[in-house]
Amino acid sequence: MAEPMEIDAESLRGTKRKAGELSAGVTAPRRIKALDPDVVNKIAAGEIIVAPVHALKELIENSVDAGSTILEVLVKEGGLKLLQITDNGHGINKEDLPILCERFTTSKLKDFKDLESIGTYGFRGEALASISHIAHLTVTTKTKNSTCAWKALYDSGRLKPAKPGQSADPKPTAGRQGTQITVEDLFYNVPTRRRAFRSASEEYNKILEVVGKYAVHCDGVAFSCKKYGEASTTISTQSNSSTVDRIRQIHGTSVANELIEFTSSSEKYGYRARGWTTNANYHVKRTTLLLFINNRSVDSNNIRKGIEQTYSTFLPKGGHPWTYLSLEIDPHRVDVNVHPTKREVNFLNEDEIIEMICTDIRTKLADVDTSRTFMTQTLLPGARVPQPTTGNDDSRAPTPTGATPKSRPYENNLVRTDAKLRKITSMLPPSTARTISETPGPPEAGTNDMEYEQSDREPVTCRLMTVKDLRTEVRDDMHNELTEIFAGHTFVGVVDERRRLAAIQGGVKLFLVDYGMVCNEYFYQVGLTDFGNLGVIRFNPPLDIKELLAMAAEYEKESSPPASEEDDFEIEEVVELVSAQLIDRREMLLEYFSFEISEEGQLISIPLLLKGYLPSLAKLPRFLLRLGPHVNWTSEKECFETLLRELASYYVPEQLPPSPGPEGLDDELKARREEIVKAVEHILFPAFRARLIATRPLAKGAVVEIANLKGLYRVFERC
CATH class of the missing domain: 3.30.230.10 (Ribosomal Protein S5; domain 2)
Structure with a gap:
């Protein structure tokens, strides 16, 4: 009979065995032994310092506890190679340096009851101890009363000499008041943990997140964080900055x-x-x-x-x-x-x-x-705006149903340059004053001679999914950089009223802006944001819609004779068709757009989009005429979108003819030119700064960079 196999009980430790084998060969309970202190400390360090960002969090909290007002963070390879924090706090006494990195050494607790009233960030005294067991730690510190700074190196919680054979005591060195803690080669002795980090950039982003949190929270403390070897900082805040x-x-x-x-x-x-x-x-x-x-x-x-x-x-x-x-x-x-x-x-x-x-x-x-102030409420940030369905202002003129639309020129055709043409002001008595009412809001620049009234109407919360979808489309198409430029720009001046160009400065760059395109987008966003809560421009007495439509239809027919019989249309037929559409939908127009039309076809009011700015009344007849064929009245979402696009196009400042000189302008055109220039500078561009969400189409066609200070410096350097 074979002798039973001898089993080495020690060899079974840490070996995975089947359930039936657990008792095989075990004849006595295993002895419990105390772990080696080095193993204990490494386990504790692994619980507290999981990644470089955790080490930095502990160091930031220690610096803030020390009364620091300036914290500078330097990072190399995501903190794995180098993690350094420098502060101007109280510093550490030289006598405390020998036990600085021992576990549970702290200046914040004396007994367990102190935990009930602890008001500092750190309290257990484990942070520096844990770091010293898994990295090379260097501390340079100076107190207010010390004549010099002291530099100490640590390994596994104890002081270590800079070179073999030298003393491990702290060495005097030059330094400013405060403490600088340098953590090098984090997890150098825990290779498994070190290999777990995927990329240095990912760890750096986590560090930025933590620094950003404390920079927001810690009033009176300046923070900066940058990568090793780079001159510019990624995060930089001043101590006196507001939250x-x-x-x-x-x-x-x-x-x-x-x-x-x-x-x-x-x-x-x-x-x-x-x-x-x-x-x-x-x-x-x-x-x-x-x-x-x-x-x-x-x-x-x-x-x-x-x-x-x-x-x-x-x-x-x-x-x-x-x-x-x-x-x-x-x-x-x-x-x-x-x-x-x-x-x-x-x-x-x-x-x-x-x-x-x-x-x-x-x-x-x-x-x-x-x-909220409906005239200055910002559109949902991040908003995406769909491509204009009717273009900026060069959209096609309205034609009767079934006719082939044709390309039309810009609004400069609507500026009265022929005394024989009938004006809309002929429908208003000379003594009539326009009254404009609006929802409550703060006064804005630009007043003209208009009278404003406050409305008692309660604001309406828009719950229409179609409007929310349109806002979402705006939000999703936001161009972040251009939005930032408009939010902080400085207006330089109007360059060309005919081409509607203005210059603005953003940072060290100069931009040429097509304010016609920007106005079109801005007023569309205002219509979406204040949907159902728009201000009101009232006419007293009301205007006859059919007369306005007839004026626009006559102008269209005279200025652009039809190329064929199919393109021809009867003015009376178009007037009746469009006026019937507007009168039939007057309740919806009033509820959502502050567009009031009586049953008899009298235009009582139109929407007010921006206080202090009145769109050209010369464009009103054509605007009303376009509401017939260019608004999709059969689909709710498309109806709101196309109508708001037409309203935005109406509010865009018109293009003016080239200036022939002071003697060549009539008084009316000269006054209108001055009015537009003033409105662009003092009303429109301040409004862009407050609430415009610049979209990608604007970045492609409305804004052009024409100068860059850095580029100009390079030119002069070569001269």
Whole structure:
């Protein structure tokens, strides 16, 4: 009989075995041994420093705790090769340097009860200790009373000499007040962890995200972050910048322009909350939440879900907000010691506090929605505008049903240059004054001699999916760079009234702008944004629609004789057809577009899109005539789109004939030229700066770069 096989119990440790083999050869319980301290420290370091961004977060918090007002971050290869943070804080005493990187050494706790009132970022004393076990750590620090700075190198929590054979004690060196911590070769002794990182750029983006969060939150602290070897910084904020300015610098103008401030507090639950969140005009595909609880950057799925639920009634399906929330809770109600990286915290009455914060945000959003200034409300950022179906202003003139449309010239044909032609002002008595009413709003530049009245009409919330779809199309076609240029541009001057060209400066670049195309897009966006809440231009007495249509039809027939009998049309037939269309749809025109027409065919009012700016009345007859054949009255979405396009085209300043000199202009044309130049500079371009969403078609055909300061410098350098 064969002897039983000898089993080495030690060889079975760490070997995967089947269930039936678990007891085979095990004759006694294994002994429990204490892990080697080096293994313990590496395990702890792996829990706290998962990636370079976690090391940086700990270092930033230490610097802010030290009273720093300037933080400079330098990164190489995503932080794996080099991660350096320099501050101007209180510094570290030389006597404390030997135990600086030992575990659980801290200046913020004395006993466990102190956790109930902890008000600093860090408290356990594990950050530097963990980093020193998985990287080469160098600390250079100087206090206010120290005569020099001290430099110390650390390995596995202890001081180490710069070179073999030298002393490990800190060495005196030159340096400014504060602390510089340099982390090199992160995870050099944990190759498995180091190989897990896919790309340096991805890690750098995570670092930028963390730096951006603290730059927004930490008032009075200047932040900068850049890559090693590059002169320019990726993030740079000033210590005296406001929260909104910081958000603008880091997250862009599209977010900053749509922010509303909110606060929330309760003595019962012991909390105070403040923050900024975007209004109902902004949404993205994914919620952005900058959450700080007692000044710690944390995550909370419950708070995130609560905010998303709050916005579900204000944003279209799939839309999410941008929110910065700083929540301060009585320290004895918060447990900050539940996660190794302090990424999560627990606090009492969580559901009640979240509900109160969301209620206050909901109230603020509702207040903005009901009391907003409709003449200056920004269109949903990011908006995409479809290609114009009728062109800018060179769209075809209306023709009767069945006729072949023909190309028409620009609006300069509508400027009265022949005294024999009838004018629209002949329909108004000389003493008649135009009265314009609007929804409540702040005064704007440009007044003319028009009288304004305030309307008591309650604002209407648009819930039509067709209008929301049109807004979405605008949002999806936004050109970010051009939108930024218009949002911060400086107006230079009108270059050519005939070609409708103006010059603006954006940064160090000079641009030539076709303000006709830009106006067309701007007024279309205004119509979408203020849909159902447009202002009103009233005529007193009302104008006869048939007379206006007859004027336009006569002009069309005389200025462009038909090429064939098929192209010919009867003026009376066109007038009756178009007037019947407008009168039949007068209720819809009044409800959605402030376009009031009586049953008898009297034009009582037309929409007001921009306070202080009145479109040319010479273009009104042709505008009304085009509403017949150029508006798709059979489809709701196409009807709204084409009608708003026609309305925008009507509001575009007309092209003026070339100036023959001061003696060659009649008084009326000269006055109109001065009026347009003034309106372009003081009304239209300031309006573009406030609410224009520049789209890709504008970037292709409406704006041309004509000078660049950097390029001019290169030219002069060669001279």
